[in-house]
Amino acid sequence: xxxxxxxxxxxxxxxxxxxxxxxxxxxxxxxxxxxxxxxxxxxxxxxxxxxxxxxxxxxxxxxxxxxxxxxxxxxxxxxxxxxxxxxxxxxxxxxxxxxxxxxxxxxxxxxxxxxxxxxxxxxxxxxxxxxxxxxxxxxxxxxxxxxxxxxxxxxxxxxxxxxxxxxxxxxxxxxxxxxxxxxxxxxxxxxxxxxxxxxxxxxxxxxxxxxxxxxxxxxxxxxxxxxxxxxxxxxxxxxxxxxxxxxxxxxxxxxxxxxxxxxxxxxxxxxxxxxxxxxxxxxxxxxxxxxxxxxxxxxxxxxxxxxxxxxxxxxxxxxxxxxxxxxxxxxxxxxxxxxxxxxxxxxxxxxxxxxxxxxxxxxxxxxxxxxxxxxxxxxxxxxxxxxxxxxxxxxxxxxxxxxxxxxxxxxxxxxxxxxxxxxxxxxxxxxxxxxxxxxxxxxxxxxxxxxxxxxxxxxxxxxxxxxxxxxxxxxxxxxxxxxxxxxxxxxxxxxxxxxxxxxxxxxxxxxxxxxxxxxxxxxxxxxxxxxxxxxxxxxxxxxxxxxxxxxxxxxxxxxxxxxxxxxxxxxxxxxxxxxxxxxxxxxxxxxxxxxxxxxxxxx
Numbered sequence: 001x002x003x004x005x006x007x008x009x010x011x012x013x014x015x016x017x018x019x020x021x022x023x024x025x026x027x028x029x030x031x032x033x034x035x036x037x038x039x040x041x042x043x044x045x046x047x048x049x050x051x052x053x054x055x056x057x058x059x060x061x062x063x064x065x066x067x068x069x070x071x072x073x074x075x076x077x078x079x080x081x082x083x084x085x086x087x088x089x090x091x092x093x094x095x096x097x098x099x100x101x102x103x104x105x106x107x108x109x110x111x112x113x114x115x116x117x118x119x120x121x122x123x124x125x126x127x128x129x130x131x132x133x134x135x136x137x138x139x140x141x142x143x144x145x146x147x148x149x150x151x152x153x154x155x156x157x158x159x160x161x162x163x164x165x166x167x168x169x170x171x172x173x174x175x176x177x178x179x180x181x182x183x184x185x186x187x188x189x190x191x192x193x194x195x196x197x198x199x200x201x202x203x204x205x206x207x208x209x210x211x212x213x214x215x216x217x218x219x220x221x222x223x224x225x226x227x228x229x230x231x232x233x234x235x236x237x238x239x240x241x242x243x244x245x246x247x248x249x250x251x252x253x254x255x256x257x258x259x260x261x262x263x264x265x266x267x268x269x270x271x272x273x274x275x276x277x278x279x280x281x282x283x284x285x286x287x288x289x290x291x292x293x294x295x296x297x298x299x300x301x302x303x304x305x306x307x308x309x310x311x312x313x314x315x316x317x318x319x320x321x322x323x324x325x326x327x328x329x330x331x332x333x334x335x336x337x338x339x340x341x342x343x344x345x346x347x348x349x350x351x352x353x354x355x356x357x358x359x360x361x362x363x364x365x366x367x368x369x370x371x372x373x374x375x376x377x378x379x380x381x382x383x384x385x386x387x388x389x390x391x392x393x394x395x396x397x398x399x400x401x402x403x404x405x406x407x408x409x410x411x412x413x414x415x416x417x418x419x420x421x422x423x424x425x426x427x428x429x430x431x432x433x434x435x436x437x438x439x440x441x442x443x444x445x446x447x448x449x450x451x452x453x454x455x456x457x458x459x460x461x462x463x464x465x466x467x468x469x470x471x472x473x474x475x476x477x478x479x480x481x482x483x484x485x486x487x488x489x490x491x492x493x494x495x496x497x498x499x500x501x502x503x504x505x506x507x508x509x510x511x512x513x514x515x516x517x518x519x520x521x522x523x524x525x526x527x528x529x530x531x532x533x534x535x536x537x538x539x540x541x542x543x544x545x546x547x548x549x550x551x552x553x554x555x556x557x558x559x560x561x562x563x564x565x566x567x568x569x570x571x572x573x574x575x576x577x578x579x580x581x582x583x584x585x586x587x588x589x590x591x592x593x594x595x596x597x598x599x600x601x602x603x
Contacts, residue, residue, distance in 0.1 A: 005051040005121050009033045010040045011083070012059045015477060016106075018560040018581055019484055020054060027114060037062040044071070051121060052079045054104075057091045064091075065098035072099035079120045083108070085476065107480050107509075110487030153285035154322055159183065162289040163194035166282040167257060170245055171197055173278055174271040176259035182209040183247075183255040183286060191256055198261065209256055216244065220256055223248035225276040227267055240267040245275045249283035291315070304343060305354050305369040313368035313376045318425045320380055324418050332387030332417045334377040335432040336394060339440075340409035341402075343372035349405045356397040360390065383492065384417040384558055388587060391415045396451060412439045420558050435583075442584035449585070455592045456545035459552070462578040463567045471573035474551055474566055475505035481553060481562070482509040482522075489518045493557010496593055498525035498542060500551040501569070510537060520557060525597075543596040551575075554589045561586035 007029050009020040017033040024031045032047065034040040036059060044050070053071060057064045068080055082095040082103040092103045102116055153169070156162045167181040178198035182191040191209035211217060212226075219226050227240035243262075247255035257279070259267070292315060302309045317333060324331050336357070343350060350372060357367060357375065366378040379390060391413045398411035414435030416422060421431035444450075447461045478497075485495070499506040506524070513522075526539040542548065553564040563586045564579040580586070 004028045005117075006030045006049075007032070007052045007054065007117070008040060008043060008050040009054045010035075010037070010059075011054075011056040012036060012061070013056070013477065013480075014579055014581060015560075015562055015564075016056070016480055018562065019480065019487075022560045023110060023113065023487060024117065029117075036060075037067050040067075044074075049075045049078065052081065052117065054081045054083060055100075056083045057095055058085060058088050065094050068095060068098040068100055079123075081116070081120070106476070107483035109483075113487075151281070151322065151326070153281060154288060155319065155326075156285065156289060157292055159286065159289045159293060160194070162282075162285050163255070166247070166255075166278075166285065167195055167197050170257050170259060170275050170278060170282075173274050174243060174259050174267060175263040176243065176267075177261040177263060179257060179259045180205050181255055181257045184253065194255070212244070220244060220246045220248075221253050223253070223276075223280075225272045225279070227269075227272055231268070239265075243267040243271060243275060245279045247279045247283040247286060249280055249287070252283070252287075254283040254286045255279075288315075288318075302369045302371070304347075304372045305350060305375075307354065307367055307369040307375075309368060310370040310376065313366065313370075313378065314425070316366055317376075317378050317428075320378060321418060321423075321425045321428065324380075325423065329381060330383050330418060332379045332382050332384070332390070332415055333428045333432050334379065334387070334391055334394070335414040335429075335436050336375040336377065336398070337412045337436060338373045338398070338409055339412050341373055341407065342409075346405075346407055346409070349401065349407055352401050352405065353398060356401050357394055360393050360397055382417075384420050385492070387415045387417045392451070392587075392591065412436050414439060438583055443580065443582050444585050444588055447585075449588055451588070451591070453588070453592070454545065455543045455589065455596055456547075458589060458592065459546065459550060459565050462565050462580075463550075463576050466565070466567065466576040466578035468570065468574045469566075469577040471569075471575070473577060474502050474564075474575065477553070477564065477579075478502065478505045479509050481555065482506070482513065484559075485513060485518045485520055485522070486516055488520075488559050489516070491557055491559040492519040493555070493559060494521045494523060494590070496523045496525075496540075496552065496554040496590075498546065498550070498552035500547075500549055500566070502551050502566075513537070520559070523597075525552070540597045543593065553579075554586060554593060556586050556590040563589050 004027070007020075007024055009017055009031060010033070011017050011020075012035050014035075017035070021031045021033055032043055032050075034043055038061065055064060055068065064082075068082075071078055071080065079102075080100045082092060082100040083106060084091055084103065085106050089105065095103065102120055104113065104116060153162055153165055156165060163181055163183055167179050170176070171179045176198075180196045181194050183194040184190070185192050193205055193207050196205055212220075216226050216228070223246050225246060226244040228242040228244065229240060231239060241260065243259040245257040245259065246253055247257070257275075259275070262271070320331055323329065338353070357377070361367060361377065361379075364380060368376050370376060377394075379387060382390070395411050395413045402409050402411075414432040414437070416428045416431030416435060418428060422428040447458075449458055449461065478499075481495070497506055510522070510524070522537045523540050524537060525542045546552070547568075549568040551564070551566040553562065555562040560581060561583045562579070562581055564577065566578075567576040569575050
């Protein structure tokens with residue numbers, strides 16, 4: 001489905017860009033972000049035009065009003081939102097004169113942002129566009145409704161069950177009382193009678209597809225349904241006595257259904273279109289059932305590991321994703337790569353590696369191997385945090401096997417969870433692969449951070465390369481970060497805060513939360529001071545050896561990952577600040593916090 005609009009967010013604050021990308025992206029917008037005017041110009045040159053630009057008026061680079069005029073001159077239809085802090089409201093009038101259409105004040109609430117963006121974009125649309133979109137949406141919903149009714153076919157395991165259920169649905173959709181379905185057997189096989197319905201008796205119906213006049217056969221083999229006899233001048237008149245439906249997909253004709261004796265008159269264009277669409281889903285269901293039967297009698301085992309192979313994994317995982325979608329369940333897919341492992345020289349180690357993974361899994365989890373260097377794991381009924389916990393356990397046990405065996409190799413594990421990381425099998429595979437890539441490219445390798453690196457040492461390493469930031473950076477980040485809890489109340493996860501000398505900057509927005517219910521657990525490091533009352537705020541001690549002069553923020557869970565570490569102040573109030581959205585680094589910090597201060601990661 002196409003994006004509702006294209007939005008460019010320009011702000012030098014990383015977390016605010018992540019906030020806009022996540023929130024607006026979830027609402028169906030395509031969002032690009034830039035940390036300054038130079039990057040924004042490059043994006044406009046390469047990817048423009050955009051529908052809307054959100055521009056922070058307070059940035060160290062360039063003159064914002066001149067940039068607004070520049071963008072409006074080049075893209076007259078562009079809508080520009082000016083963003084300011086509470087202390088910079090005096091900048092707004094000049095920005096409006098320069099061409100900004102609206103302004104927003106930080107911290108920005110979820111509903112107010114979405115409402116402002118929606119209203120601005122709606123003003124660009126004409127009444128003609130709205131009528132066209134309404135018609136397209138109605139047609140789309142009609143097709144979705146039909147496909148949803150047909151999705152149950154994909155859960156069936158045998159060709160016989162699938163054919164019977166498909167013919168049943170075709171008859172119900174068209175109100176036909178009688179029907180017969182012929183299904184193709186084998187890649188080059190004939191169409192053989194699979195089932196009948198109604199008063200038709202299989203003994204009197206041809207065992208093989210009898211064929212029809214050449215014009216009818218050509219239509220069916222091209223994926224088009226046929227009314228017999230065809231409608232005359234009055235194409236909307238429901239006069240056809242029979243309806244032929246192709247089960248056609250990806251250039252292949254898998255089955256042919258003949259429907260007759262419609263309950264109320266003859267068949268017409270509506271029944272033809274609906275059953276043709278249903279036949280497309282039926283073709284996929286018949287192919288999957290046939291493939292499942294083939295796999296059931298074939299060997300599932302990959303020779304070197306003795307585990308089921310990738311084909312088996314794809315088949316089972318696609319079915320489980322469908323079941324998760326239909327019944328509201330959760331699952332995770334893990335991609336495990338053994339980098340640097342040579343299966344020839346390390347043949348004796350392979351059984352120990354497989355055993356280490358098996359001992360980590362439940363009996364209901366599915367472990368398969370694509371080859372001796374890559375494994376795939378399907379874990380049902382687990383949320384994203386549970387998938388990450390399992391990922392870390394597997395990575396540690398595989399690393400232990402390599403260390404004990406003296407093999408110079410390392411595991412890289414990526415995890416993707418339904419529905420947070422994707423709602424289709426293909427999207428989940430891509431997300432698991434992206435997670436593995438993030439593991440390989442993470443900054444933790446440059447910093448030399450490992451699973452057992454103490455949090456205080458992690459802080460020292462990141463601060464060694466941190467830039468100096470102005471005094472207001474930490475308060476603004478804290479206000480935005482904590483305020484976001486009300487914008488994303490359903491995101492499960494945790495937010496750890498160690499304010500250091502910035503306690504007042506954190507306490508004010510936490511107090512404002514009050515009794516707000518969120519799915520994110522908030523933990524704040526305290527030396528016994530009073531903490532804000534609230535259902536999700538818990539006091540904890542500082543981790544060992546972490547200086548009270550430093551400020552820590554760790555945001556982990558279903559929302560955008562984020563970590564911030566700030567060191568001691570300089571005489572002018574500036575502080576060294578390291579902040580990052582590297583998911584692997586944030587994950588390391590989270591689990592070190594879990595080890596050192598003992599809070600629970602909900603799984």
